[in-house]
Amino acid sequence: MKKLRVFLAICLIMALFPGCSPEREAAREEKLIRVGFSQVGSESDWRAANTQSMISALSEKNGFELIYDNARQRQENQFLAIRNFIQQDVDYIVLAPIAESGWDDVLSEARSAGIPVIIVDRQIAVSDEDLYTSWVGSDFLAEGQRAIRWLEGTIQQQGRLGKPLNILHIQGTDGATAQIGRTKALNDAVRTHPGWKVAAVLPGEYTEAKSYELVRDFLAEDQQIDVIYSENDNMTFGAIRALEEAGISYGADGDVIIISFDAVHDALEMCLNGKINICVECNPLHGPRVAALIRQLENGETPAKQTYVDETFFSPGLLNEDLIGSREY
Numbered sequence: 177m178k179k180l181r182v183f184l185a186i187c188l189i190m191a192l193f194p195g196c197s198p199e200r201e202a203a204r205e206e207k208l209i210r211v212g213f214s215q216v217g218s219e220s221d222w223r224a225a226n227t228q229s230m231i232s233a234l235s236e237k238n239g240f241e242l243i244y245d246n247a248r249q250r251q252e253n254q255f256l257a258i259r260n261f262i263q264q265d266v267d268y269i270v271l272a273p274i275a276e277s278g279w280d281d282v283l284s285e286a287r288s289a290g291i292p293v294i295i296v297d298r299q300i301a302v303s304d305e306d307l308y309t310s311w312v313g314s315d316f317l318a319e320g321q322r323a324i325r326w327l328e329g330t331i332q333q334q335g336r337l338g339k340p341l342n343i344l345h346i347q348g349t350d351g352a353t354a355q356i357g358r359t360k361a362l363n364d365a366v367r368t369h370p371g372w373k374v375a376a377v378l379p380g381e382y383t384e385a386k387s388y389e390l391v392r393d394f395l396a397e398d399q400q401i402d403v404i405y406s407e408n409d410n411m412t413f414g415a416i417r418a419l420e421e422a423g424i425s426y427g428a429d430g431d432v433i434i435i436s437f438d439a440v441h442d443a444l445e446m447c448l449n450g451k452i453n454i455c456v457e458c459n460p461l462h463g464p465r466v467a468a469l470i471r472q473l474e475n476g477e478t479p480a481k482q483t484y485v486d487e488t489f490f491s492p493g494l495l496n497e498d499l500i501g502s503r504e505y
């Protein structure tokens with residue numbers, strides 16, 4: 177009798193709430209992990225590949241509900257986004273920080289709310305390392321040193337070691353780890369090579385447009401340069417446009433050596449064609465890495481505090497169309 181009453185009660189509930197089928201309940205119970213992701217902006221091809229990687233890895237199909245915010249290269253926007261994520265009580269905050277400093281307050285708020293924070297790409301400098309759970313990204317100093325070793329070897333082959341070398345330095349966003357590391361490698365090298373000189377440091381902010389304008393104005397002053405050290409591919413594209421307009425030859429057979437960072441498709445094509453001498457790889461495919469970190473945390477594991485990804489570099493002799501075609505970005 178009791179069983180019959182329970183059965184009738186279930187039938188009644190199912191009749192009143194047709195959405196409550198056992199399948200739907202099960203699906204609802206298989207709860208999506210809610211992730212707020214604050215992205216730097218959309219300044220470069222590298223960033224577009226990174227955003228794509230994050231969105232496809234943190235998809236519903238993979239068990240996530242992603243709240244994506246594009247900060248348009250402004251740290252204040254990242255503060256707003258993070259506060260918004262806290263308000264929405266997300267399960268995890270993922271931050272791709274614009275610059276290293278300034279995070280203590282907002283990340284303390286996240287900690288008070290009990291929300292773990294994962295840092296991706298650039299790093300943060302905080303008073304308390306416990307303000308974030310884990311970081312994954314590139315070793316930007318090593319990338320810079322890779323470029324410098326290549327330059328030293330090339331200059332030596334050309335019999336120009338010890339001779340004057342005028343370097344135009346196009347810099348990424350001030351205070352970003354990618355800028356700090358790549359800049360340090362160059363400055364360290366300039367200090368150890370008496371003939372090497374930085375002709376100018378141009379703040380290109382990782383964008384093609386800004387770099388183009390700055391290099392165009394710089395070249396208008398009739399400056400003589402031997403090397404362009406450009407801290408990302410998009411700024412390299414801008415610089416190359418300015419060189420073309422000024423009628424200055426560059427690349428493998430030209431007067432100006434072009435060093436570029438990221439190694440996105442278009443840059444690799446230009447490298448294969450001898451327009452860029454070296455592309456130092458910077459891997460943007462962090463989506464699956466971040467998803468794996470979250471899974472580890474969900475399983476009660478403690479992921480590594482810092483994870484550096486493996487990277488290499490490309491010069492024309494190391495490239496072919498098949499290799500470029502096989503790469504995801």
Ligand code: GYE
Nearest residue numbers: 219220222223354382408
């Ligand atoms: O090199 C640049 C992007 O932080 C590694 O940011 C990233 C850099 C990348 O805009 O293209």
